Amino acid sequence: MTTGVRRRMGVEERRRQLIGVALELFSHRAPEDVSIDEIAAAAGISRPLVYHYFPGKQSLYEAALRRAADELAARFEEPHEGPLGARLLRVMGRFFAFVDEHGPGFSALMRGGPAVPAGADCSRAVSPTNAMIDEVRQAAYEQILAHLGVTDPPARLELVVRSWVSLAESTALLWLDGRRIPRAELERQLVHDFAALAAVSAAYDEEMAGILLRMLADEPADGPLGDLVGRLGMLMPKVPAQRRR
Numbered sequence: 001m002t003t004g005v006r007r008r009m010g011v012e013e014r015r016r017q018l019i020g021v022a023l024e025l026f027s028h029r030a031p032e033d034v035s036i037d038e039i040a041a042a043a044g045i046s047r048p049l050v051y052h053y054f055p056g057k058q059s060l061y062e063a064a065l066r067r068a069a070d071e072l073a074a075r076f077e078e079p080h081e082g083p084l085g086a087r088l089l090r091v092m093g094r095f096f097a098f099v100d101e102h103g104p105g106f107s108a109l110m111r112g113g114p115a116v117p118a119g120a121d122c123s124r125a126v127s128p129t130n131a132m133i134d135e136v137r138q139a140a141y142e143q144i145l146a147h148l149g150v151t152d153p154p155a156r157l158e159l160v161v162r163s164w165v166s167l168a169e170s171t172a173l174l175w176l177d178g179r180r181i182p183r184a185e186l187e188r189q190l191v192h193d194f195a196a197l198a199a200v201s202a203a204y205d206e207e208m209a210g211i212l213l214r215m216l217a218d219e220p221a222d223g224p225l226g227d228l229v230g231r232l233g234m235l236m237p238k239v240p241a242q243r244r245r
Helices: 011-028 036-043 047-053 057-074 084-101 103-110 122-148 155-176 183-202 206-217 224-235
Strands: none
Touching: 011 036, 011 047, 011 057, 011 103, 036 047, 036 057, 057 084, 057 103, 057 122, 084 103, 084 122, 084 155, 084 183, 084 224, 103 122, 103 155, 122 155, 122 206, 155 183, 155 206, 183 206, 183 224
């Protein structure tokens, strides 16, 4: 027969529990709409006990964002096996799964956190969140370079990869506003966007042309990048005979 006695948690275990509870609440509602009382109730503890572990909602919110940022950065990790297009597609699948599961939290993370109350120190409230998302962007950037096998990227490649990471962010934020395009289509489109950015840059630079050719060398016709080539081929009109002379 069980006694129903609640097990006492250690300090770190309780902090992890509160961060998990807060992240779950912040993932489904705007941070400013979540109260400390709700967090305490969801964790099964009193309001004063929440303040024992965190000085306020802002510090708990930042801790929850820290966990979210770490998880989001991990979504870009992928074994370096198989065609690049398939790898990027799996990465985008995990990225959008996170966005889908943590919509409001993802929006707050990408936009710099919740609204800052009047009279608050804006630099202290926003900077930690900005630093977190910069870490996510840098982790994604480094992962993509590793997949390309490049350790010292030329300026044009750095521009391509960082632009693509920003495009993935903005696409996800726009998608959350109504989810009007099927998620799977956007995941594939973003893989195509990466190839398109690289192709445009390759048209201006021989080094980028070499990187692009290596990207496409092992791509199967039925893979994401092969699919892009096929789709573009269908769109290109036949050049009139007189223009080929």
